Amino acid sequence: MMTTSSIPPSPAIVDDRVRADVVIVGAGVAGLYAAARLPDHLEVVVVDKGVPGGDSGSSPWAQGGLAVALGPDDSPAVHAADTRLAGDGLCDPVAVDVLTREAPGHVRQLLRMGAQFDRVAGELDSDDPGHLDLAREGGQRVPRSVHRADATGAELVRVLRAAAAPKVSRLAGIAVGLAQDDARRVTGLWVLVEGRVVAVEARAVLLATGGCGGLFAATTNPAHATADGVALALAAGAAVRDLEFVQFHPTGLAVAGTWRFLLTEALRGAGATLHDAQGNRFLLERHPDAELAPRHVVAKAILDQHDGTAWLDATHLSEQQFASEFPTVLAGARRYGFDLVNERVPVTPAAHYQVGGVRTDLDGRTSLHGLYAAGEVASTGVHGANRMAGNSLSEALVFGARAVDALVAELPSRQGDLGPAPALASRPSVATDGLRDRLRSAMLTGAGPVRTEAGLATVAAALDTMVGDLDLPAAVPDEVELWHALRVSRLLVRAARLRTESRGGHWRDDHPASDDAWADVHLEHVATRRPGDG
Incomplete structure (x- = not known):
């Protein structure tokens, strides 16, 4: 939830036009981290959908953590090997090495910015990431996820909103098209604002629009996660790839409705187990890591059960441990009538993460000049055919930073021509x-x-x-x-x-x-x- 102090001012709209040096589409971790790193002298506009509360994206909902090789038994090489194994043969090894090598530096930066991550018992607050508590999630052979209880995304968004707010203005609306000049260079963005189309002229555009969970009738994402960035890139002629790969999180709470409340993988890292209707643990025969196998292995094993449902048992954890380590999932499950402390709860896979997306290089460049992408909307090559748990937030930071560095270095001296606005129907609106x-x-x-x-x-x-x-x-x-x-x-x-x-x-x-x-x-x-x- 945005606080008054973290809401940037609106930009000046003159004759349905806004002028900026950089426009960032999306206000999740990737977009906010990029905004916070941009030089102060640049005029930056962040476009988000203006959903009440400001949480139209998935970042504030992220429960787990960000995968970073900080533990005594871990290293960037081990992190990279786990990532490639989860990616099932399609990871770009160079992109994976970049992620695993650079992620620790961004955790240090977040600590300097005031991020409050959980620490090893008895350790005092400091900028030393060696004092951080690490959770183990699916696909990780050792504990690797830096976290804030089970609300890590909310903590990251809190810190990054505060850092970005003084540097940007915020335009609430939905992007309807990328502006391009005659050379097809991206020169800005067309945004629907309160029924009229506003042109945002910019020297560069960064897509940070998140994923596609809203395309499915069972998802852990907000309903507004409708793959907007991929659609914008496609319409402009940018290359997209690997769209067939969508990650379905194994443990969405099996309740009625589109949204599936997520039961974080860190529960299984803390010893929670999955059972069939007869009470048998069925993953022991599927994978050496059982419940902590890569997500696609666990999801398929659950779907093979009767009605595609399994039962998550975390009753070995005390109420006190839930309250301190997993307050989000404890309260959320209770809102739906389930008590994780005292009973097994039904779970089923739900659309969770867009693995493919807009193709980028290692510095966030797309196939169109002037257009960059970072975070879930981007296909960097890190995730291959399936994302290892914890790598989404790490990727958003690492490649959001690299995209900004490239964008600033390549920023043209002036805005280009906007070209034609995208066509919209003139008829009355229809019920959707x-x-x-x-x-x-x-x-x-x-x-x-x-x-x-x-x-x-x-x-x-x-x-x-x-x-x-x-x-x-x-x-x-x-x-x-x-x-x-x-x-x-x-x-x-x-x-x-x-x-x-x-x-x-x-x-x-x-x-x-x-x-x-x-x-x-x-x-x-x-x-x-x-x-x-x-």
Whole structure:
């Protein structure tokens, strides 16, 4: 939740235009860390959707921690090996080495900025990361996650909002298109603000828009996580890749509704176990690390149980330990009528993380001049076919910082021409709730954690029909969001149909094994249409 002191001022809008040096789209960890590192003399505008409370993204909800090699039995090399193993053969080893080598320095920077991470009992506050308590999460062979109880994302956002607020202005609205000059260089952003389209002229644009959980009828993400950044990049002609890889977190609380309350993996790191309906632990035979196997292994094992549901048992933890280490999940489960202290609770996988995204190099550059990307929206090569627990926050920091460094070094001397604004329908707005429900249901059923050609073909046909129902959005945020979601969903399904194997988070029941022919193969897409083409 934003406090009054952390809400930046709004920029001056003159004749439906805003001028800036840099525009950052998204206000999660990647975007805020980038904003905080930008030089003070630059005019920076942060665009977010203006959802009440300011928490339209996933960063404030992150429970676990950020994976950093700080422990006595850990090293960047061990961290890298674990990351590559979770990535199931598709990680870029150079990107992984960058992440694991540079992450410790960013933890030190966060401590200097005032981050309050949990410490080893008896240790006093200091900037020494060696005093930090480390949790173990899935795919980590040793404890590696720096955390703040089970609300690490909220702590990071608190610190970074305070650091970024004095340096930026905030425009509340939804991006509807990237501006480009005749050379296709990105020169700004078109933003829908209270029913009118505002042009934000900028010398560079950083996408930090988060992921795609809102495309599915079961997700740990906010409903507004609708893959906007990927849709914006596609429409502008930037390359995107690996969209078939979506991570489904194994332990979403099995309750009715779209949102699945997340039961952090750190619970399993603290000894919680998973059981079938008869009370048997079923992961012991699946993987040497049992409940702490990589997430795609645990998710598939749960889905193989009756009704795709398992039971998480954390009753070995005392009420006092829950209150000090896991207050978020304890209170959240109780809101839904479950008591983690005294009973096993039902869990099922839910869409959690967009592994693919806008293709970038190691410095956040996309395939378009003037456009950078960082955080979940970006495909840096770190995660491969599945993300190791704890690497999302670390990646947001490491590559958010690298993107800013490259952006500043390459900043042109002036803004370019904006080019045509994206086309919007002039008709009255339509009710989108029914369409959105159809999209989410179709995506979970046909393109969820278990896929087949028949299921993917069915969802592809359903999406084609929905696009006919909303061929062009009106100037209404819900329609723009749904338009973005539909376009990205269609491309995700196309990629999933092409990859006729099972690898990482992409499981094909009709092709249940990995195929050497797909080793090191990344599916990349570049659209040919320009903004304004309809």
